[in-house]
Amino acid sequence: MIAKTPTPPYYAVIFTSIRTNVQEGYEVTADTMVEMAQQQDGFLGMESARDGIGITVSYWKDLESIRKWKANSDHLTAQKMGREKWYEGYTTRIALVEREYRFDR
Amino acid sequence: MIAKTPTPPYYAVIFTSIRTNVQEGYEVTADTMVEMAQQQDGFLGMESARDGIGITVSYWKDLESIRKWKANSDHLTAQKMGREKWYEGYTTRIALVEREYRFDR
Numbered sequence: 001m002i003a004k005t006p007t008p009p010y011y012a013v014i015f016t017s018i019r020t021n022v023q024e025g026y027e028v029t030a031d032t033m034v035e036m037a038q039q040q041d042g043f044l045g046m047e048s049a050r051d052g053i054g055i056t057v058s059y060w061k062d063l064e065s066i067r068k069w070k071a072n073s074d075h076l077t078a079q080k081m082g083r084e085k086w087y088e089g090y091t092t093r094i095a096l097v098e099r100e101y102r103f104d105r
Numbered sequence: 106m107i108a109k110t111p112t113p114p115y116y117a118v119i120f121t122s123i124r125t126n127v128q129e130g131y132e133v134t135a136d137t138m139v140e141m142a143q144q145q146d147g148f149l150g151m152e153s154a155r156d157g158i159g160i161t162v163s164y165w166k167d168l169e170s171i172r173k174w175k176a177n178s179d180h181l182t183a184q185k186m187g188r189e190k191w192y193e194g195y196t197t198r199i200a201l202v203e204r205e206y207r208f209d210r
Contacts, residue, residue, distance in 0.1 A: 002121050002158065002196050012200050014117060014162055016107050016152050020210075047121050049154040053107065055162060057119055089209040091107050095117050095200035104194040105125075 003045025003059055008097045010044055011060045017090035018053060026086050029078050040069045059097070066094060108150025108164055113202045115149055116165045122195035123158060131191050134183050145174045164202070171199060 019026075037043055037058060042065025048056040060066045069075060082090070124131075142148055142163060147170025153161040165171045174180060187195070 002123065002194060005196075005198075008198075012117070012119060012198065014119065014202075016162070018107065047158055047160055049156045049158050049160045051154050051156050053152055053154050055152055055154045055160045057121070057160065057162075083208055087208065087210070089107060089207070091110075091208075092206045093110075093113075093117065093202045094204040095202040097119075097198045097200040099199040101197045102194070103188055103192065103196075105192070 001047070003047050003057075005044050005059050005097070005100065008100050010097050011063060011066055012095045012097050013058045013060065013066060014093040014095060015056045015058070015090060016053060016093075017056075018088040019050075020086055020088050022085045024085070025081065029081065033075060033078050036072070036074060037069060040072075041065055043069075063094070106152070108152050108162075110149050110164050110202070110205065113205050115202050116167060116171060117200045117202050118163045118165065118171060119198040119200060120161045120163070120195060121158060121198075122161075123193040124155075125191055125193050127190045129190070130186065134186065138180060138183050141177070141179060142174060145177070146170055148174075168199070 034046065037046065042061035044059035044061060046056065046058045048054070139151065142151065147166035149164035149166060151161065151163045153159070165174075
């Protein structure tokens with residue numbers, strides 16, 4: 001699903017990752033993090049796809065809501081597990097969405 | 106591949122799409138557009154994944170380089186074909202990357 005975000009400005013967190021072949025605990029943790037993110041103040045939507053590379057873009061009202069989610073204790077634990085087991089590498093980019101164009105058939 | 110982008114600030118174009126089932130011309134055009142984008146002034150990198158939803162994030166030096174690529178005549182033709190044939194819907198977001206964090210094993 002394409003996220004139905006509000007009129008800009010708002011923030012995007014672009015999380016691009018390469019997985020290891022370790023599966024243990026990954027799916028359940030990833031699913032839990034998605035559910036938890038959706039419940040955070042300032043969460044606006046999320047889009048995710050993986051084929052080889054994984055790209056997850058989450059949308060947020062402001063930097064403060066991103067900072068709070070980054071510092072959430074369950075999320076910190078998941079981030080640590082990610083570095084120890086699940087990811088060969090990742091990049092997180094914090095970006096201010098200035099414009100948005102939408103096409104629907 | 107995770108794009109090796111420079112120290113922020115720089116721009117991201119987040120293109121999220123849902124395909125129709127029309128294949129005709131799609132692959133060759135998409136490949137050509139990737140090759141052409143890589144040759145544009147100000148192009149910094151690109152990441153792409155599709156499973157159900159497609160997410161392509163391209164990175165650019167500034168708004169001017171994005172504007173020029175958007176107005177490129179071959180790209181305009183491809184955009185028109187995309188709306189006519191290949192996409193059920195898409196959203197394009199223009200975002201200023203303010204911060205970047207990288208993890209490598």
